Amino acid sequence: MVANAGNRQVAFETLAKRAHGFDVTVDDESDDTALIAIQGPEAEGVLDELITQDRLAPDSPLAELRYYRVLQGTFDDVPVLVARTGYTGEDGFELYLDNETAPSLWRAIAEAGASRGVVPAGLASRDTLRLEAGMPLYGHELGLDTRAAQAGLGRVVDLSKDEFAGRDNALPAEGARVLVGLALEGKRAARAEYPVLDPAGVVVGEVTSGALSPTLGHPVAMAYVDPDFSTVGTALGVDVRGTTIPATVVALPFYKRS
Amino acid sequence: MSDLTTLKYTAEHEWLLIDGGTATVGITDYAADKLGDVVYVDLPAVGTDVEAGKVVGEIESTKSVGELFAPVLGTVLAINDAVVDAPDLVNSSPFDDGWLIRITLSGDLPTLLSRDEYVALTAE
Numbered sequence: 432m433v434a435n436a437g438n439r440q441v442a443f444e445t446l447a448k449r450a451h452g453f454d455v456t457v458d459d460e461s462d463d464t465a466l467i468a469i470q471g472p473e474a475e476g477v478l479d480e481l482i483t484q485d486r487l488a489p490d491s492p493l494a495e496l497r498y499y500r501v502l503q504g505t506f507d508d509v510p511v512l513v514a515r516t517g518y519t520g521e522d523g524f525e526l527y528l529d530n531e532t533a534p535s536l537w538r539a540i541a542e543a544g545a546s547r548g549v550v551p552a553g554l555a556s557r558d559t560l561r562l563e564a565g566m567p568l569y570g571h572e573l574g575l576d577t578r579a580a581q582a583g584l585g586r587v588v589d590l591s592k593d594e595f596a597g598r599d600n601a602l603p604a605e606g607a608r609v610l611v612g613l614a615l616e617g618k619r620a621a622r623a624e625y626p627v628l629d630p631a632g633v634v635v636g637e638v639t640s641g642a643l644s645p646t647l648g649h650p651v652a653m654a655y656v657d658p659d660f661s662t663v664g665t666a667l668g669v670d671v672r673g674t675t676i677p678a679t680v681v682a683l684p685f686y687k688r689s
Numbered sequence: 690m691s692d693l694t695t696l697k698y699t700a701e702h703e704w705l706l707i708d709g710g711t712a713t714v715g716i717t718d719y720a721a722d723k724l725g726d727v728v729y730v731d732l733p734a735v736g737t738d739v740e741a742g743k744v745v746g747e748i749e750s751t752k753s754v755g756e757l758f759a760p761v762l763g764t765v766l767a768i769n770d771a772v773v774d775a776p777d778l779v780n781s782s783p784f785d786d787g788w789l790i791r792i793t794l795s796g797d798l799p800t801l802l803s804r805d806e807y808v809a810l811t812a813e
């Protein structure tokens with residue numbers, strides 16, 4: 432299990448509590464484990480290059496690894512877990528291995544990927560990509576009080592099962608604000624916590640994430656709004672530090688890879 | 690480009706061109722580069738009284754929102770309308786076409802940095 436870094440302790444404690452009475456141990460391996468993500472359409476080609484160099488050796492063919500699946504393997508004979516996952520909305524992989532070997536894998540990816548445009552990317556890049564892809568993030572769109580249906584994540588919970596931990600909190604909450612996408616005019620970003628206004632200027636929601644979308648050329652934001660204002664096409668406004676910027680409810684994701 | 694050694698600087702990354710009783714103010718290339726692509730500039734109205742160190746406007750980039758501080762005591766004599774219409778001038782011409790405000794000075798100038806002192810500051 433890989434938790435959002437900010438949730439490491441909460442996830443560990445919750446699992447440890449649940450494991451009580453079962454023949455299960457829960458370990459937190461975070462401090463010993465490194466994660467390197469390589470994201471984008473060229474990701475598979477770059478890892479193939481490392482396979483050709485006899486450095487990366489997956490236990491089964493990379494090309495057969497489906498989205499959100501993992502396989503085991505080695506890098507320079509050190510165990511590595513290869514997951515076809517990421518939080519960018521693009522194809523890509525996340526590679527888990529011990530801290531000591533991680534810098535060497537990083538350099539190998541950088542060298543093998545140089546001709547394919549691989550560059551180091553920071554958190555702001557990742558955050559812009561996941562926003563364009565309409566992916567909710569803990570601390571922004573998601574919190575301990577958020578219900579899955581509110582955040583557009585109803586599909587990840589199978590309510591046909593009679594009983595499971597957290598079932599009550601997975602049920603949609605009547606009248607609760609729902610997550611929508613907003614497209615804004617101009618160039619100024621609607622940032623987290625800015626109020627969302629109806630045409631009369633009444634606050635009907637709050638922005639959770641926003642940026643000027645590099646791909647689309649206009650600002651995009653995710654916001655929780657009252658259900659009455661959540662229909663695609665609804666004209667709203669965002670209070671950007673005292674100025675109301677026109678915004679329209681649009682379908683998520685803002686951008687989908689082709 | 691202006692001769693950068695004739696300008697004065699602040700630790701808040703502003704430059705000043707002092708000419709008699711007026712000061713033209715902008716932000717440095719260093720600050721513009723750190724901000725990234727500037728998409729919005731909010732400037733004070735002409736006639737506004739300003740005080741050194743007080744926030745008088747904001748500069749928003751794709752990455753963040755930065756505050757514009759008045760570097761001296763005085764009154765806003767003019768603002769650069771061109772930069773309001775085309776905020777990317779802050780990136781493309783920080784020391785010339787990207788100037789922000791012109792202030793009529795009142796009273797004594799505060800301590801300002803020379804080019805060498807400013808460059809030393811940003812090299813840290």
